[in-house]
Amino acid sequence: DAGVTQSPTHLIKTRGQQVTLRCSPKSGHDTVSWYQQALGQGPQFIFQYYEEEERQRGNFPDRFSGHQFPNYSSELNVNALLLGDSALYLCATTSYRPSSGANVLTFGAGSRLTVL
Amino acid sequence: QQPVQSPQAVILREGEDAVINCSSSKALYSVHWYRQKHGEAPVFLMILLKGGEQKGHEKISASFNEKKQQSSLxxxxxxxxxxxxxxxxxxxxxxxxxxxxxxxxxxxxx
Incomplete structure (x- = not known):
């Protein structure tokens, strides 16, 4: 069973357009978080979904929205794209790791969005 | 609030040692460490759950000083x-x- 799968891997959009990014978690992993990682920076938390509901949200405008489906897969939508939205978008699932005694994040490879 | 890391960058020769620090102005309840290779996803290294806890992972280890609100790798x-x-x-x-x-x-x- 593969880990976290994201699509597309790369895409180019122009300002004002809309984009949808997709994430398929490993089977049974029900908590999905989305992060934005600008070049040379750490991942910034966008929001988290659990049981098809947005559970937590970071400091991102309403242009950023998401959805989680019954099979736990998730989408990130960004409307009215700005140049500053160019970044790597990472999806992460949460799972309990017995060896660590805590929940840890498993990241997908990301979707690199370029806005021109 | 985002934790602070130091140094920003470090260059080592094979066999040398390094320390990376992480600190926060807020109380830390636990600290995760991840490594991201160029063009890849971040990968979990270890988590420290309690103040004073130290963990090792091959030749990479970490400590957590809850009082000072900092961790070192x-x-x-x-x-x-x-x-x-x-x-x-x-x-x-x-x-x-x-x-x-x-x-x-x-x-x-x-």
């Missing part, structure tokens, strides 16, 4: 494969939301 006898960007993450008190630092770029050269 120790890389000993570095290998070329240790190159990458290291991030510390501090979960909010609420469930699972992890806030990451800006990262420390580590380059190991022959």
């Amino acid at each position: 120790y890389l000993t006898a570095s290998q070329l494969s240790y190159s990458g960007t290291y991030f510390c993450g501090t979960p909010e008190r609420s469930y699972d939301k992890v806030i990451f630092g800006p990262g420390t770029s580590l380059s190991v050269i022959p």
Whole structure:
């Protein structure tokens, strides 16, 4: 069973357009978080979904929205794209790791969005 | 609030040691450490759950000083494969939301 799968891997959009990014978690992993990682920076938390509901949200405008489906897969939508939205978008699932005694994040490879 | 990491970048020769620090102005309940190689996803290294806890992972270990609100990652006898960007993450008190630092770029050269 593969880990976290994201699509597309790369895409180019122009300002004002809309984009949808997709994430398929490993089977049974029900908590999905989305992060934005600008070049040379750490991942910034966008929001988290659990049981098809947005559970937590970071400091991102309403242009950023998401959805989680019954099979736990998730989408990130960004409307009215700005140049500053160019970044790597990472999806992460949460799972309990017995060896660590805590929940840890498993990241997908990301979707690199370029806005021109 | 985002944790602070130091140094921003470090270059090592194979076999040398390095320390990466992570600190926060807020109380830390636990600290995650992740490594991201160029063009890849961040990968979990270890988590420290209690103040004073120390953990090891091959020649990479970490400590957590809850009182000083800081954690340090120790890389000993570095290998070329240790190159990458290291991030510390501090979960909010609420469930699972992890806030990451800006990262420390580590380059190991022959």
